[in-house]
Amino acid sequence: MLWRLTIRDFVLVDRLELEFQTGFGTLTGETGAGKSILVDALAFALGERADSGLIRAACERAEVSAEFDLSDSLAAATWLQEHDLDSQGTLLLRRVVDSNGRSRAYLNGSPVTVQQLREIAESLIDIHGQHAHQSLLRSEAQRVLLDGHARLEPLLAEVAAAWRKWRAAKEALEAASDGVEALASEREQLDWQVRELQALAFSNDQWQALNEEHKRLAHAASLVEGAQFALQVLAEGEAACDTRVASVASRLDNLSEYDPALLEVAKLLQSAQAELGEAISALRRYANRVDLEPRRLGEVERRIEAVLACARKFRCAPGELPDLLDRWQARLSLLGEAADLDTLAARAATTREEYQQLAQVLSGKRAVAAEQLGREVSQVMQQLALGGGRFEVALLPVEAGNAGGLEQVEFRVAGLAGNAPRPLAKVASGGEISRISLAIQVVTSQAASVPTLIFDEVDVGIGGGVAEVVGRLLRELGRQRQVLCVTHLPQVAARANWQWQVSKNTEAGELRSRVAVLDVDARIEEIARMLGGIEITPLTRQHAREMLAID
Numbered sequence: 001m002l003w004r005l006t007i008r009d010f011v012l013v014d015r016l017e018l019e020f021q022t023g024f025g026t027l028t029g030e031t032g033a034g035k036s037i038l039v040d041a042l043a044f045a046l047g048e049r050a051d052s053g054l055i056r057a058a059c060e061r062a063e064v065s066a067e068f069d070l071s072d073s074l075a076a077a078t079w080l081q082e083h084d085l086d087s088q089g090t091l092l093l094r095r096v097v098d099s100n101g102r103s104r105a106y107l108n109g110s111p112v113t114v115q116q117l118r119e120i121a122e123s124l125i126d127i128h129g130q131h132a133h134q135s136l137l138r139s140e141a142q143r144v145l146l147d148g149h150a151r152l153e154p155l156l157a158e159v160a161a162a163w164r165k166w167r168a169a170k171e172a173l174e175a176a177s178d179g180v181e182a183l184a185s186e187r188e189q190l191d192w193q194v195r196e197l198q199a200l201a202f203s204n205d206q207w208q209a210l211n212e213e214h215k216r217l218a219h220a221a222s223l224v225e226g227a228q229f230a231l232q233v234l235a236e237g238e239a240a241c242d243t244r245v246a247s248v249a250s251r252l253d254n255l256s257e258y259d260p261a262l263l264e265v266a267k268l269l270q271s272a273q274a275e276l277g278e279a280i281s282a283l284r285r286y287a288n289r290v291d292l293e294p295r296r297l298g299e300v301e302r303r304i305e306a307v308l309a310c311a312r313k314f315r316c317a318p319g320e321l322p323d324l325l326d327r328w329q330a331r332l333s334l335l336g337e338a339a340d341l342d343t344l345a346a347r348a349a350t351t352r353e354e355y356q357q358l359a360q361v362l363s364g365k366r367a368v369a370a371e372q373l374g375r376e377v378s379q380v381m382q383q384l385a386l387g388g389g390r391f392e393v394a395l396l397p398v399e400a401g402n403a404g405g406l407e408q409v410e411f412r413v414a415g416l417a418g419n420a421p422r423p424l425a426k427v428a429s430g431g432e433i434s435r436i437s438l439a440i441q442v443v444t445s446q447a448a449s450v451p452t453l454i455f456d457e458v459d460v461g462i463g464g465g466v467a468e469v470v471g472r473l474l475r476e477l478g479r480q481r482q483v484l485c486v487t488h489l490p491q492v493a494a495r496a497n498w499q500w501q502v503s504k505n506t507e508a509g510e511l512r513s514r515v516a517v518l519d520v521d522a523r524i525e526e527i528a529r530m531l532g533g534i535e536i537t538p539l540t541r542q543h544a545r546e547m548l549a550i551d
Contacts, residue, residue, distance in 0.1 A: 001482045002125065002452045003090075004067040007041045009059040012504065012513040024478025026493040027486045027515075028526055029502035034513035035486045038502070039456045042066060043127055045095045047118035050103040057510065061098040068093070068124055072451045075123035085110055091124075093117065127454040128441050136411065136437050137425040143409035146393060149444045150369030152362065159358045160403040166351040173344040190332045193314070197325040200310055204319050207307065213300055235280045242280060245273050359406045366395060366407070373443065380439035380473070385466045386432065388415045391439070411440075435462060442473050445481070453477065455485040459492055471495030490530035494547035501526050523548060 007016040012034050027035050044050060045064040055062040068091040070077045080087040085107050095117065097103040105117045136142060147156055234241045249269035256263040311318045370393035377391040392414060395407040413436065414421035424436065438459065445453050459470050471492040477483050478497060487493055499518045504511055518526055524544045525536070532540035 001069045001072055002042075002066060003069050004065075005038070005042060005045075006063075006065040006067075007038070008063045009056040010041050010044070010054060010062040010064060011037050011056060012511055013037060013041070014056060014512055016513075016515060018500070018515060020482065020484070021498050022482055023497035024475045024483045024485070024495065025498040025500065026496040027484060027500050027502060028488070028493050028530065030504070031488070032504065034504055035502045036456055037513055038515070039127065039454060039486060042125070042454065044097075045093055045117075046121035046125060046127075047095075047105070047114050050095070050097040050101070050114075052097065052099050052101045054097055055099060061096055063094070063096045065092060065094040067091070073123055076120055079120050079123060080107070083116070085112075091120075093120075122450075124450060125452045125454060126445060126450050128445075128456065136440065137433075139408050139410060140404075142393075142411045143404060145440070145444060146366065146369055146373060146409050149373055150365060152365055152369070155358070155362050155365065156405070159355070159362050159405055162351070162355040162358050163401065163403045166348070166355045169344070169348040169351045173341070173348045176341055176344055187332065190328050194325065194328050194332055196310070197321060197328070200306065200321070202307055202310075202318075202321055204322055207318055210300060210304055210307075231280065231283050234276065234283070242273065242276050245269060245276060249273055355401065359401055362405045363395070363407060366405070366409075369393075370395060370409075373440075376443045377436070377439050380442055381436060383469045383473070384435040384439055384462075385469075386416065386435055386439075389436075390414045390421075391436065392421050394421070435466065438462070438470065442477065445477060450481075452482045453484070455483070455487075457486050457488065459485075459487055459489055462489065464491075467491035468495075488530065490527045490544070490547065493530060494527055494544070499523050499526065520548075 001022065002020045004020065005016075005018045007013045009015075018038075027038065029035050040048075040054075041064045044054060044062075045066045068076070070080075070087055070089055070091055076091060077087055077089075080091065087108065092106075092108050094106040095103060096105075103114065105112050105114055107116070107120065136145070147153060232240075249266055252262045252266040252269065256266055307318050307321070311321060314321070314324060316324055374390075374392045378389070381389045381391060390413070392412040394410040394412050396410055397407050398405075411424040412421040413419070413424055413432075416432065424433065441455070455474065459467065462470060467489045468491045470489070472495060474483055474485055474492065475495045475497070485492060485496070493499055501516045501518055501522070503514050503516070505514060506512075516522070524541055527544035527547055528536045528540040531543055
């Protein structure tokens, strides 16, 4: 549930903090006061598009924070856990946009991407905009709504994956059938290239070892000379270091009997003498091992030249030759498969069958969901002054199918003015579409798993007794969910459990939006204003009391 919304320097709002309640609430106010700004701010926090135009004039950035209680949203809590984000039962969603149009997003203080913001928002809030009925006229939007209502998204994802797999297999078969000669030529070229690299028998480790060995062999004479010079200085010359250090250490050790201060120096020299002895032994072993090997040097140089020549031929660095061989071998394997038309045809047939089976399961579930959605929306339509109207969901076959399955979805309405079932876009007037859209939203929202529903002036074009029905439907919905409705209808506002009023004032030469939480007396005044316009009479106040069921 949405608990708190904090807005700073967003459009006309300078500072605003709202604490939400459970049940059904309404947001009312004069036209142009900024009611929809609050919905826009919430949508921004949930990942909608951001730009510098959202920032209040003369400010550097806009910021919106939304705090949620996750006790009724297991999906959101699970998402946070899967992404290693702390929740402890609450979620603070924060988004900032600066004057350069750059936006940043945070979940419980941790930076996240806007895509992650949108992902978790799907399990927190549904926002039904005042132009939602316009999208309902598109077939794709109708399919998405039906599949979402029936919880068919996981199955739809499997169908789409199977369709892509079938399409890839089909394209591979067609390409192989159309380009047999080209494939044969490419395969022949790859075959000799692979054989040449295999004959080279080259690896990256070998290249490094070759270079190190070449360096050692090419400088063997210098290495031998250097080792012999070191031995001469350290151990074999007339003034060899090891004997002189031993002599100094021995003398200082004897003198330490007279002054113990020399004992420490003597011990250090003795230690140095031991290490010097180890160095001399290592040098002798090295000198005995190093030898001039002109034949081996020639072999190594020829091997290096063969590798370099191969790299030049294939226009790559020597270290890239092993990866090049792997790629060519993989491509050669694919070309071998591509040359086998029978195998490709069998794969195309198998993947087509897999797609058909999954798509038929999806079609069956859609048919059940379409019948149920049609029946439930038709029932709500009767309450919205659309008596005799019947809502249907038609499933129209798509030849060969696509990623969305074997059919497209079409919303139809029958019975209005005696009409036979016809597409929603062709049979209904603007007011009727608005009411039918509201009926669909009420029905689909009841089945939704999100705990909070926002309706932004979805009741445009509705009035009179129908408006009372809309208010009753939203209040019933509020018994199960947290519902907020931006409305201009007193009949809807009067049904709310709680009500806010938005006003627009000029402060210090700037237009600013303000939100007031209405108590009982303030609600009477606001409902009376919505009923009577500019002049509020005792009669309109009495009518407002009656609508609010206040004695």
